[in-house]
Amino acid sequence: MNAAFPALQMPSPGAQLRRSFSSDLLKLRGTAALWLTLLSGAFPVALSLLIYYFKGQYLLKPGQNPWQAYVLQSWQTASGLLLPLFVVLLTSLLLNIENKASAWKHLYAQPVGRGALFASKLGLLLGLNALAQVVYAGLLAASGLLLGLLRPELHFLDHALPLGPLLVLLGHTFVATLGLLAIQFIASLWWRSFVAPVALGLGATIAALTLMRWEYISWVPYAAPLLSLRAIAHTQSALAVNGALAASEWRSLGWFAVVLTLGYGLLRRRHEA
Amino acid sequence: MSQPSPLITTHDLSFCFGQRQVLHNVNLAVPPASIYGFLGPNGAGKSTTMRLLLGLLPAPTGAVRLFGHDLAQHRLALLGRVGALIEMPSLYDHLSGHDNLEVTRRLRGLPAARTPEVLAIVQLSTDAHRPVREYSLGMRQRLGLALALLPEPKLLLLDEPTNGLDPSGIMEMRELLRHLRQDLGKTILISSHLISEVERLATHVGVIRQGELVFQGPLAELQRLEHRPAQVVIETDDAATCRNLLPLDLGAATVLAPGTLALPYQSPEQMAYLAQQLVSAGQPLYSLRREQASLEQTFLDITETTQRA
Numbered sequence A: 001m002n003a004a005f006p007a008l009q010m011p012s013p014g015a016q017l018r019r020s021f022s023s024d025l026l027k028l029r030g031t032a033a034l035w036l037t038l039l040s041g042a043f044p045v046a047l048s049l050l051i052y053y054f055k056g057q058y059l060l061k062p063g064q065n066p067w068q069a070y071v072l073q074s075w076q077t078a079s080g081l082l083l084p085l086f087v088v089l090l091t092s093l094l095l096n097i098e099n100k101a102s103a104w105k106h107l108y109a110q111p112v113g114r115g116a117l118f119a120s121k122l123g124l125l126l127g128l129n130a131l132a133q134v135v136y137a138g139l140l141a142a143s144g145l146l147l148g149l150l151r152p153e154l155h156f157l158d159h160a161l162p163l164g165p166l167l168v169l170l171g172h173t174f175v176a177t178l179g180l181l182a183i184q185f186i187a188s189l190w191w192r193s194f195v196a197p198v199a200l201g202l203g204a205t206i207a208a209l210t211l212m213r214w215e216y217i218s219w220v221p222y223a224a225p226l227l228s229l230r231a232i233a234h235t236q237s238a239l240a241v242n243g244a245l246a247a248s249e250w251r252s253l254g255w256f257a258v259v260l261t262l263g264y265g266l267l268r269r270r271h272e273a
Numbered sequence B: 001m002s003q004p005s006p007l008i009t010t011h012d013l014s015f016c017f018g019q020r021q022v023l024h025n026v027n028l029a030v031p032p033a034s035i036y037g038f039l040g041p042n043g044a045g046k047s048t049t050m051r052l053l054l055g056l057l058p059a060p061t062g063a064v065r066l067f068g069h070d071l072a073q074h075r076l077a078l079l080g081r082v083g084a085l086i087e088m089p090s091l092y093d094h095l096s097g098h099d100n101l102e103v104t105r106r107l108r109g110l111p112a113a114r115t116p117e118v119l120a121i122v123q124l125s126t127d128a129h130r131p132v133r134e135y136s137l138g139m140r141q142r143l144g145l146a147l148a149l150l151p152e153p154k155l156l157l158l159d160e161p162t163n164g165l166d167p168s169g170i171m172e173m174r175e176l177l178r179h180l181r182q183d184l185g186k187t188i189l190i191s192s193h194l195i196s197e198v199e200r201l202a203t204h205v206g207v208i209r210q211g212e213l214v215f216q217g218p219l220a221e222l223q224r225l226e227h228r229p230a231q232v233v234i235e236t237d238d239a240a241t242c243r244n245l246l247p248l249d250l251g252a253a254t255v256l257a258p259g260t261l262a263l264p265y266q267s268p269e270q271m272a273y274l275a276q277q278l279v280s281a282g283q284p285l286y287s288l289r290r291e292q293a294s295l296e297q298t299f300l301d302i303t304e305t306t307q308r309a
Helices: A013-027 A032-039 A042-059 A066-100 A104-108 A114-150 A163-191 A195-210 A221-231 A247-268 B046-053 B075-079 B097-108 B114-121 B137-149 B167-184 B219-224 B239-245 B268-280 B295-308
Strands: B008-010 B013-017 B020-026 B035-039 B064-066 B082-086 B155-159 B187-192 B204-209 B212-218 B231-235 B254-257 B260-264 B287-291
Touching: A013 A114, A013 B097, A032 A066, A032 A114, A042 A066, A042 A114, A066 A104, A066 A114, A066 A163, A066 A195, A066 A221, A104 A114, A104 B082, A114 A163, A114 A247, A163 A195, A163 A221, A163 A247, A195 A221, A221 A247, B008 B046, B013 B046, B020 B046, B035 B046, B035 B167, B046 B064, B046 B082, B046 B155, B046 B187, B082 B137, B097 B114, B097 B137, B114 B137, B137 B155, B137 B167, B167 B187, B204 B219, B204 B295, B212 B219, B212 B295, B219 B295, B231 B268, B239 B254, B239 B260, B268 B287
Parallel strands: B020 B212, B035 B187, B035 B204, B082 B155, B155 B187
Antiparallel strands: B008 B064, B013 B020, B204 B212, B231 B260, B231 B287, B254 B260
16 A cells, blocks of 8 residues: 555654754744843843942942942842843743744644754743843943943953853853743743743742742742852952852752653643644 | 555544544545545534644544555654645744745745745735735635645645635635646645535535544535435515415425425426416515525535434
8 A cells, every 4th residue: 555655754853953943043033032032131231330320439449349249239130030030021922922823733733743843942942041141241241341431430441351250150140040941931831821921930030039038949940040149259359250050050950850851741742622 | 446545544533532522433535636525514523633634633553544654653754745724824923924934844844945836826926025914814824725835745634724714715715726636636635614615626525423424425426415306495475375375286385484485396387387376366476496405405414414313
């Protein structure tokens, strides 16, 4: 019977992933998810810039290296509150591209496995998350240099730009977002809605910030970005960041691995009714 | 016998949603180069069958074969040869029609030339660079068909592709599908709850009722099933009065509506006689015609009378 039909050919897993990713990139064109990624870092940087431009002389002691105080002050707002909310919103916006188009039935009827579709979306989300954080850190560094030009008496240009410590801090913050990113990712895929996972993320972030002094807070992935600030050494001198991962960051990685594994197992069995 | 192998076969295909069994031992056979109209009332199991044929719902090993291969074992490879449109097409409103096609073209790893080719087939080339959110329902449906045509599939699975289209949209879609079969040799499985939509298009028909396939075969065979006699239909003012005035001639007639009577057709002379009698009885005669039961009626009979049994 099979002789009547040509032999079967299946795309390799690598080809499936490459194709999914290329298709996902195209879908990003002109979406809110892309604009959020590119622009959201500018907001906390602009606030810090204005604060230091107008009130910098009260915030720095004479002769102090301004970078440490400046980075800590900005990073606190940005990573403590804004970063978890950013990840919540980004995840929902990215997956809402498919949910809004009711595209899942179409995607699952293409010769690309569910694993490739899952991995491609996850990869894109991680990439956008990383890009947004890099843009933020880059803008923060640039704003410090700008302050050095506009307000020379704050001495930003008299001290070296702490590029190394900034990168280490960036690494901490990125790892700290992974746990909550995985939870939001699976929630958005499972509920196929925009509002429900955003509500979950908002609630969890607010709860985490409220419970910051709880002895088990390092297990809560939504608190991890704020906790990763503890990697900054409290000195009056140059910015110094501890390289080792904190307990909250290890646990964020643990959440990431466990939630994605269980979530993928559940989603794979989902029927497209 | 050189009967060509069917492109789609299902073997005792059954499916349950929880406790509720929605398909009972369905044995489809869709011959190559056919337009197979898959008919049934809403909720009869058409969509479930279509989803099983695409592996969107899991079918047991051996239950579904496409191109002679088992779907459960070779799903991805087989999907590479199938184009599908499931109800409303999945379109990204923020992208243009062209980019919507590009998304699926990249996903399937097809050559770049396919996008303009399918745009031309569905006659959307001039609107290709407008965002899809500006498209009419008919244009969206044609773009959905273009998505299904991208991989140059031998087999097209279309689930209610004319849902929500206006009459001219339905006609355009019908012309397009006829062209695809006649000129490009596609096999098309098209589901619908309206026989009128497929009767001028389909070569073969399968009728599903409450999860069971109650008829399958060439369209002509369905037409032959119709053996009920023709009727004379009379349109007048007051059907009941006519019946009372002419008990001998109209006593056996059924009242279809307050002004409509029907009785078994016998001969042209009977028609002339009835006209004369009604006029002499002083009753207005708006219309007098002979009606052969339509395919639609046959379809309703298959899907409804067996339901009562």
